[in-house]
Amino acid sequence: MPNETSDLIADLVTKWEDGVEIGLNLTPKEICFEHPELEQIVSEQITKLKRMRWLTSTWDSYASETLANGTVIANRFHIEEVLGSGGFGTVYRAVDTELLRSVALKIANPNRNDPDTLLTEARKAASLHHPHVITVYDVGRFEERVFIVSQLVEGRSLKDVAYSAKPSVSQIANWMKQVAEALEVAHRNGLVHRDLKPSNIIINKDQQAMVSDFGIAFHADEIDQIEPLTGTLPYMSPEQVQGESKLMGPKSDVFSFGVMLYELLAGKHPFLSKTSSETIRKINTGKPEPLTDAPLQLKSLCEQCLSLRPEDRPSTVKIVATLREFLEAGHRSSSIPAFLPLLIGSLVAAGLGTVAWWKLSPNNPNKDTVNQSNNAPVSEPEEELPQTAAKQEQPLTHSSVEPTKPVAPAASPQSGTVDLLPLIDPPKHTFRGLWTKTDGVLSVVSPSGVNETVGAALHIDYRPRGAYTFTLRARRSRNGGLIVPLVFSGRQFGAYLSGGWSGSKIPEARPMIEYPVDFFPTTDWHTVTVDVGPDRILCVGDSGAKLEWKADYASLDGRPFDMPDPLSLFLKAWGEFEIDTLMIAEHE
Amino acid sequence: MPPQTDIHKLLVDLQDSAEDAKAALLDLTCERLRRLASRMLKNYPRLKRWSDTDEVLQAATLRLYKALSSVKPETPEQYFGLAATQIRRELIDLTRHFYGPEGLAANHHSDSGKILTGTANPEEPAKLVEWESFHESVEALPTELKMVVEQLWYNGLTQADAAEVLGISLTTLKRRWTQARLLLADSIREDSHDAQ
Numbered sequence: 001m002p003n004e005t006s007d008l009i010a011d012l013v014t015k016w017e018d019g020v021e022i023g024l025n026l027t028p029k030e031i032c033f034e035h036p037e038l039e040q041i042v043s044e045q046i047t048k049l050k051r052m053r054w055l056t057s058t059w060d061s062y063a064s065e066t067l068a069n070g071t072v073i074a075n076r077f078h079i080e081e082v083l084g085s086g087g088f089g090t091v092y093r094a095v096d097t098e099l100l101r102s103v104a105l106k107i108a109n110p111n112r113n114d115p116d117t118l119l120t121e122a123r124k125a126a127s128l129h130h131p132h133v134i135t136v137y138d139v140g141r142f143e144e145r146v147f148i149v150s151q152l153v154e155g156r157s158l159k160d161v162a163y164s165a166k167p168s169v170s171q172i173a174n175w176m177k178q179v180a181e182a183l184e185v186a187h188r189n190g191l192v193h194r195d196l197k198p199s200n201i202i203i204n205k206d207q208q209a210m211v212s213d214f215g216i217a218f219h220a221d222e223i224d225q226i227e228p229l230t231g232t233l234p235y236m237s238p239e240q241v242q243g244e245s246k247l248m249g250p251k252s253d254v255f256s257f258g259v260m261l262y263e264l265l266a267g268k269h270p271f272l273s274k275t276s277s278e279t280i281r282k283i284n285t286g287k288p289e290p291l292t293d294a295p296l297q298l299k300s301l302c303e304q305c306l307s308l309r310p311e312d313r314p315s316t317v318k319i320v321a322t323l324r325e326f327l328e329a330g331h332r333s334s335s336i337p338a339f340l341p342l343l344i345g346s347l348v349a350a351g352l353g354t355v356a357w358w359k360l361s362p363n364n365p366n367k368d369t370v371n372q373s374n375n376a377p378v379s380e381p382e383e384e385l386p387q388t389a390a391k392q393e394q395p396l397t398h399s400s401v402e403p404t405k406p407v408a409p410a411a412s413p414q415s416g417t418v419d420l421l422p423l424i425d426p427p428k429h430t431f432r433g434l435w436t437k438t439d440g441v442l443s444v445v446s447p448s449g450v451n452e453t454v455g456a457a458l459h460i461d462y463r464p465r466g467a468y469t470f471t472l473r474a475r476r477s478r479n480g481g482l483i484v485p486l487v488f489s490g491r492q493f494g495a496y497l498s499g500g501w502s503g504s505k506i507p508e509a510r511p512m513i514e515y516p517v518d519f520f521p522t523t524d525w526h527t528v529t530v531d532v533g534p535d536r537i538l539c540v541g542d543s544g545a546k547l548e549w550k551a552d553y554a555s556l557d558g559r560p561f562d563m564p565d566p567l568s569l570f571l572k573a574w575g576e577f578e579i580d581t582l583m584i585a586e587h588e
Numbered sequence: 589m590p591p592q593t594d595i596h597k598l599l600v601d602l603q604d605s606a607e608d609a610k611a612a613l614l615d616l617t618c619e620r621l622r623r624l625a626s627r628m629l630k631n632y633p634r635l636k637r638w639s640d641t642d643e644v645l646q647a648a649t650l651r652l653y654k655a656l657s658s659v660k661p662e663t664p665e666q667y668f669g670l671a672a673t674q675i676r677r678e679l680i681d682l683t684r685h686f687y688g689p690e691g692l693a694a695n696h697h698s699d700s701g702k703i704l705t706g707t708a709n710p711e712e713p714a715k716l717v718e719w720e721s722f723h724e725s726v727e728a729l730p731t732e733l734k735m736v737v738e739q740l741w742y743n744g745l746t747q748a749d750a751a752e753v754l755g756i757s758l759t760t761l762k763r764r765w766t767q768a769r770l771l772l773a774d775s776i777r778e779d780s781h782d783a784q
Contacts, residue, residue, distance in 0.1 A: 010766045011759075017766065045770055051777075052769040055741060 009038060013045045067092065067107070073142050077105050077149065093152060096137075103137060107147045119146045124191055132182035134202070134212045153212075154205050159198035162264055169295060170327060172264045175201070177323035178209040180257065184316035186211075187250040194248070196256035197235040198263070234272045235259050238284050238308050251310035257319065258305025265294040265302065284308075297326045468532055475525045519545045617671045620744045624675065625682055668745070668753050672738030680723050713776070725775040733768035736761055 012031050028043040029036075067090070071079040077094040083104065094105040119139060125148075126136040138149040158175065161167065167175075179201055186193060193200075193211065200213045237255035239247035262270045270288030273279045282288075288306065291299045301322050307313045314322070519528045519541035531538040540546050713719045726737050739750035751761040 006767070007763060010763045010770070013770070014762045014766045018762075048770055048773045049766065052773050055769060055772075 005038075008035065009042060009045060012038060012042045013049055016042075016046050017049065072097075073105065073107075073147060074140050077103065077147075079105070094149075096149070102152045103149050104152045105147055105149050107142060108145045119148075125150070127189060128182075128186055128191065130182050130185045132178045132208065132210050133185070134210050153202050153210055155202050155210075157199045158201035158203055158209065158260075158264075161203045162198060167264065169265070169298070171207075172261075173298065173323050173326050174207075175203065175209040176257070176261055176264070177320055177327065179211060179260075180316050180319040180323060182209075182211040183250075183253055183257065184320055187253070187316055192248070192250055193253050193256075194240070195235075196253050196260065198260055201260075234269055234279055236283060237310070239310060241280050241283050247310055249310065250316065251313045254305050254313040254316065254319070255307075255310075257316075258302055258313070261298070261302050261305065262288060262291065265298060266291055270306065295326070297322065469529060470532075471527060471529045473525060473527045475520070475523055519543060521545070613667065613671075617675065617743070620671075620742070621675050621678055623744075624679060624742070665753050665755065668739055668743050669735065672742035675742045676723050676726065676738075680720055718776075722772070722776065725772055728775070729768055729771060733764050733771065736764040737768045737772075740765060 012035070016026050016028075016031050028039045028046060032039040032042055067073075067079050069079055069081055073079065073094070076096060076098055078097055080093045080095060080102075083091045083093050090107055092105045092107070094103055095101070096103050123139070125133070126139070129135065134153060135151040136148060137151065140147055140149075162172075179196075183193065183196075195213065196211075200211065202210045202212055204210060233241070235256045237248070237252040238244075240252055259270055266289075271279050271282040273282060291302060294302070301314070301319065304312070304314050305319070519539065520526050521543050526542055528539060528541045531540075538546070713722050726734060726741075729737065735754055736750065739745045739753055740747065743750075745753065747758060747761055747765070751758045754761065756764075
């Protein structure tokens with residue numbers, strides 16, 4: 001085979017892999033649309049490349065095989081839908097056909113190195129019985145994989161609750177007391193959670209906190225066997241970060257507890273920095289900024305929990321007592337800094353080889369059920385959201401797609417920073433933009449512009465409560481591209497806003513293949529406005545390109561579109577891309 | 589390499605002969621060896637029963653550290669090329685240490701060497717002898733492809749960093765990475781058939 005052909009085939013297979021990494025599954029036919037004679041061999045090479053997926057670490061998106069709805073596990077559990085996916089596997093809502101009850105069923109990914117770890121997790125979690133610990137009902141094996149059946153909790157993660165509302169100090173204290181009570185029981189039974197973080201705490205419909213995911217918990221007497229750097233970096237204790245196995249124990253959980261408490265009270269993470277190494281340095285040596293507005297008792301408790309030396313941290317028994325005392329004193333609720341969702345995205349920027357990092361999973365179609373795996377998005381309660389009907393009475397007009405200008409700052413505009421986070425590889429250049437939100441308009445502005453190589457995503461976990469418009473001004477390199485998936489309640493819906501992949505117009509993957517448009521036809525600066533309403537999505541570019549979904553857009557994933565669903569927004573870029581302005585304007 | 593490290597800065601500092609940068613790179617390389625070795629040995633938890641794997645790994649790490657600290661690479665490419673070669677050699681030595689003709693497990697009749705079932709990807713080498721074959725297959729790749737595997741797999745660099753170290757475009761690096769894996773897939777499959 002001539003070298004040129006061999007290179008071309010490799011390029012086409014690489015194009016397929018690039019697509020996988022940004023969440024697409026292009027078919028050989030789509031990839032070879034300009035070289036149909038190569039379709040067969042490219043297909044074979046893709047199959048071959050899949051066999052080598054163990055050599056890469058970014059293939060989880062397709063390595064994880066999702067079971068179809070209706071699948072029956074162990075002749076008993078009827079899969080209803082995917083709730084989300086996490087570090088260990090995929091979580092489904094299922095029905096136990098013997099006991100006729102809904103359960104959460106967690107199945108290890110087929111590509112997990114050691115599925116038995118999941119079984120170990122289940123055994124440990126099953127030994128705990130407490131109102132604030134999610135109950136494990138059963139375990140089993142399915143096609144060489146371990147599955148765990150546990151209590152299905154209706155609710156939302158603490159991460160979601162805390163960052164989408166304004167919990168009062170007393171509410172925070174109450175939740176944290178319940179978490180401490182759960183930990184106290186676990187510690188008393190020789191269990192350490194070791195991955196305590198807001199996304200592992202579920203707030204159920206009765207506003208009770210429940211601790212989930214004892215996925216990497218370990219027995220104190222197994223301490224020599226654990227992998228030190230397992231957990232989620234921003235919530236790790238100094239001894240975890242340093243890999244000091246012998247120092248790890250219940251007090252490590254207390255440190256993570258302190259990080260959460262600080263984060264909830266301050267409205268920002270105590271140690272999180274734009275790089276993992278800086279985060280580690282802060283965890284190891286730095287003290288967080290003092291809590292200024294928190295009540296003295298909680299401030300003191302937080303400082304004690306964040307002590308560098310484990311022996312200086314309080315026990316969970318003492319934590320529970322302190323929080324109980326605080327609550328019994330009838331402390332008045334006070335306001336907590338609001339509008340934190342943007343910062344959530346930056347939480348995941350950090351990542352060590354074995355440190356869990358995540359991207360927002362699209363697999364969370366259920367509105368009310370929290371994802372009981374790690375870190376998937378969960379939905380807002382309906383009562384907190386605008387009424388669909390009211391929104392539908394205000395159809396979007398064409399004028400609303402004009403680029404939205406940020407309005408003049410009000411007296412006290414909310415502001416902060418947003419980080420560029422790695423999607424495929426860690427970013428070579430780190431971008432930190434500034435965001436402001438004033439009168440419903442969110443602006444993200446980079447003074448120097450984003451300039452990122454392949455594999456970056458600007459993740460804004462921003463949740464408008466209704467119709468909105470976002471405006472993006474950017475330019476791409478010759479072989480750059482951009483995809484803007486909009487995530488509604490975990491259901492991903494995306495639009496290619498750029499061609500330019502390998503210098504030719506990409507045949508958009510299903511269902512986008514029907515909409516070949518190019519919003520960035522040249523390497524000049526272009527502005528694109530995306531208007532998202534209850535009955536359509538309209539993308540308009542200054543190049544004249546236009547893309548609109550109406551009736552068919554509800555059918556993209558076979559579900560009706562419900563506008564009040566919250567969303568998260570990803571901008572994924574490849575090649576080189578510069579963004580100088582991103583604005584999101586919520587409509588009345 | 590753990591992504592928290594600013595490889596780019598280390599490379600710049602290395603060119604300025606900064607000792608701190610060299611020490612940091614050495615640490616990262618040793619850590620990479622530890623991770624890859626752990627991956628190879630993960631299916632052999634019972635090795636602990638009759639051998640201290642940590643001790644063996646520690647010795648390999650020390651050898652690696654000595655080998656790398658005694659040379660003064662002039663360019664990042666030289667450093668990472670050398671590091672990858674050393675890592676590969678140590679990994680091959682590790683497999684032979686346990687399962688070679690003189691290996692501890694070569695004539696062991698207990699179940700100590702039994703590998704775990706239900707491992708990750710069925711295509712990933714499970715047995716140490718298969719790992720050895722993999723490392724040798726990498727060695728046999730055309731130089732330009734081997735260099736890419738060395739940077740991405742053995743050194744654990746990101747694709748962008750690897751392209752910079754090798755002085756090639758990202759597109760070229762990706763192409764070679766694909767070609768290398770396709771060749772390795774063929775090689776592994778052939779070895780598997782030979783074994784049967």
